[in-house]
Structures are given as structure tokens and as C-alpha cells.
Amino acid sequence: MGEEVNMSExxxxxxxxxxxxxxxxxxxxxxxxxxxxxxxxxxxLIPPELASAFSISPEPYRTVLDVSRASRTTLSGIRGQHSxxxxxxxxxxxxxxxxxxxxxxxxxxxxxAEETTxxxxxxxxxxxxxxxxxxxxxxxxxxxxxxxxRAENGAEDPSSAARTLKRPRxxxxxxxxxxxxxxxxxxxxxxxxxxxxxxxMNVEGLTRENVASxxxxxxxxxxxxQGLSSEGPSSSSDHQLFASTPVPPQxxxxxxxxxxxxxxxxxxxxxxxxxxxxxxxxxxxxPVLGVGHMGMPVGNHxxxxxxxxxxxxxxxxxxxxxxxxxx
DNA sequence: TGACCAATAT
DNA sequence: TATATTGGTC
Numbered sequence: 001m002g003e004e005v006n007m008s009e010x011x012x013x014x015x016x017x018x019x020x021x022x023x024x025x026x027x028x029x030x031x032x033x034x035x036x037x038x039x040x041x042x043x044x045l046i047p048p049e050l051a052s053a054f055s056i057s058p059e060p061y062r063t064v065l066d067v068s069r070a071s072r073t074t075l076s077g078i079r080g081q082h083s084x085x086x087x088x089x090x091x092x093x094x095x096x097x098x099x100x101x102x103x104x105x106x107x108x109x110x111x112x113a114e115e116t117t118x119x120x121x122x123x124x125x126x127x128x129x130x131x132x133x134x135x136x137x138x139x140x141x142x143x144x145x146x147x148x149x150r151a152e153n154g155a156e157d158p159s160s161a162a163r164t165l166k167r168p169r170x171x172x173x174x175x176x177x178x179x180x181x182x183x184x185x186x187x188x189x190x191x192x193x194x195x196x197x198x199x200x201m202n203v204e205g206l207t208r209e210n211v212a213s214x215x216x217x218x219x220x221x222x223x224x225x226q227g228l229s230s231e232g233p234s235s236s237s238d239h240q241l242f243a244s245t246p247v248p249p250q251x252x253x254x255x256x257x258x259x260x261x262x263x264x265x266x267x268x269x270x271x272x273x274x275x276x277x278x279x280x281x282x283x284x285x286x287p288v289l290g291v292g293h294m295g296m297p298v299g300n301h302x303x304x305x306x307x308x309x310x311x312x313x314x315x316x317x318x319x320x321x322x323x324x325x326x327x
Numbered sequence: 328t329g330a331c332c333a334a335t336a337t
Numbered sequence: 338t339a340t341a342t343t344g345g346t347c
Binding site for chain 3: 329332333335
């Protein structure tokens with residue numbers, strides 16, 4: 001963070017060809033939210049009052065250094081998941097860091113969800129902080145979080161049993177899905193494979209399996225949409241979630257083989273850092289303003305400053321929603 | 328061997 | 338229904 005992001009990092013991402021041009025990057029940067037728009041990770045994400053209201057122990061302040069370190073470890077952690085992986089891992093770092101617009105990388109962290117379908121029973125009625133397990137936040141700071149969570153999860157037997165514990169079911173929140181879609185959009189549906197998506201998404205705790213599963217569904221959705229394209233909007237429920245799909249439909253047709261450097265967005269350049277702005281509240285499908293067809297941030301800024309969800313989003317982005325996954 | 332993907336299970 | 342897991346294939 002203290003240091004500049006090396007622009008050359010935009011070069012080739014897993015087979016991507018043409019290098020990142022500075023002006024393109026600059027172009028991008030203009031689209032990025034300015035530092036003021038972002039909630040610094042070094043800042044408390046949960047106000048003390050709120051924390052106490054929900055019986056959450058307030059998080060410690062993080063220094064910028066902490067944040068930086070955390071993001072770095074996160075990245076390395078994620079990279080560590082694949083053995084051979086990417087030639088220049090920095091690509092992903094840049095993807096991530098530059099999005100922070102100087103604010104620093106913010107590897108997203110996801111929230112875990114109780115996997116038992118407990119929507120009827122299990123009255124979460126009394127908010128007496130009894131459900132740390134229901135929706136737990138995982139600190140993005142390093143592995144401590146993971147181990148802490150695991151300890152919390154299988155409090156009795158952290159060592160072996162914890163290993164065998166099922167990791168909680170991942171919930172694809174609109175934010176998370178949005179990130180997914182953005183990455184897929186940048187890769188092009190044809191090049192979007194679970195591993196790459198997972199890495200580009202840079203979401204702590206997200207596994208390839210998670211992505212694969214979601215990708216499967218997403219592809220089905222795209223197929224269906226293409227099939228129905230002329231027949232009006234689908235009434236399916238996933239439409240709500242997927243409605244925010246910027247992925248160019250032609251990508252599917254684009255069986256056009258190997259041109260991996262799909263003209264993706266005009267010039268087939270790298271997946272750029274994606275300023276994640278995701279206007280729609282879950283129940284309100286709306287056209288995606290956030291990402292134009294060029295993958296460029298389009299209407300974000302006004303939105304960001306006005307949209308009340310913005311704050312939430314910030315929170316969602318930088319903060320956990322993750323399922324701990326130890327592999 | 329690992330990744331992808333479709334089918335199937337939960 | 339959404340997500341996880343499995344099994345075949347490359």
C-alpha cells in the first residue's frame with residue numbers, strides 16, 4: 001500500500017495477451033471511487049454501539065499496517081491453495097489492490113451460513129446474541145481468523161475434529177455474486193473457469209468448489225436466458241440474482257475457440273480491477289449500472305455517494321461473509 | 328494429479 | 338431452491 005502498484009502487473013493474466021497500458025489503467029483509476037468514498041479498512045466497520053447492541057465484541061482497531069498485512073496474507077493464502085497456479089501472482093494482487101484505489105486491497109470475505117435449513121425452527125427470536133454460529137463474521141486479518149473461527153466452531157476439539165467439520169454453506173450474497181459476475185464478465189464466459197474466477201474474486205474462504213458450483217448454476221442461467229431471450233423475462237427466482245449479469249451473451253456463442261483474449265472489452269485487455277459497486281438491494285433487480293459493457297465503471301459515483309446501501313456494501317465487501325475453509 | 332463439468336445429493 | 342458433493346473425463 002505504501003508502495004505503488006506496479007502497473008506492469010496488468011500484463012498477461014493466465015494467457016491474457018496484450019499488456020496493460022498505462023493509460024488504460026489510468027482510465028480505470030478515474031473510474032475508481034476516490035479514497036474518500038471508501039471505508040478504510042483500518043476503520044471500525046462495526047460501530048461500538050452496534051456491536052454492543054448485538055453482543056458482538058468490538059473489533060480492535062486496525063492500523064493501516066495491519067490491514068495491509070492482512071490483505072497480503074490473504075492473498076498469499078489464496079495463492080497457496082493452488083500448487084502451480086499463476087506465473088505472476090501479482091496479477092491478482094493488482095486486481096485487488098488497485099481496486100482499493102490506494103485505500104489498499106480489500107480481499108472480500110464471506111459470511112458463513114448455518115447449513116441446517118433452520119428457517120422455521122430454531123427461533124433466532126431472542127436476539128440474545130445466541131447465534132454466533134448463525135452468521136458469523138470472520139476477520140479478514142489473516143489466518144488467525146480462520147483458526148479462531150474454527151476454534152469457535154468446534155470448540156471442543158479444535159485439532160482433529162475441526163478438520164472434519166463440514167464447512168458452512170456459502171451464501172452467495174448479491175455482493176458476492178456481483179463480484180463473481182464481474183470477474184466472469186471480465187474473463188469472458190468462455191475463459192471463466194472456477195479456479196481463475198476464484199482467484200480473481202479474491203474472496204477469502206471461497207473455494208474452487210464454491211465457485212464451480214455457482215458457475216454451473218450461472219451457466220445454466222445464461223443458457224436459459226439465451227433460450228428465452230426473445231420470450232420475455234424469466235420468472236425464475238434466480239433471475240433476481242442473476243439479473244445483474246453483465247456477461248455478454250455472445251460469450252456463450254463465442255465458441256469461436258481459442259481467442260482467449262476475447263475481445264473481452266473492446267481491446268481484450270486484462271481483467272481490470274473492478275470497482276465493486278453494487279447498487280441493487282437484494283430485492284430490487286435493476287440494470288447494472290456499475291459495470292458497463294466495457295467493464296468500466298459507469299454510473300457508480302453518484303450512486304455511491306447517495307446510495308444508502310453503499311455503506312452496507314462497503315461493509316460487505318471488506319468484511320466477512322465467509323465460510324472458513326481449511327483444506 | 329488436478330481441474331473442469333455435469334449430475335446428483337443434501 | 339441453493340449449495341455441496343460426486344464421478345467421469347480431459
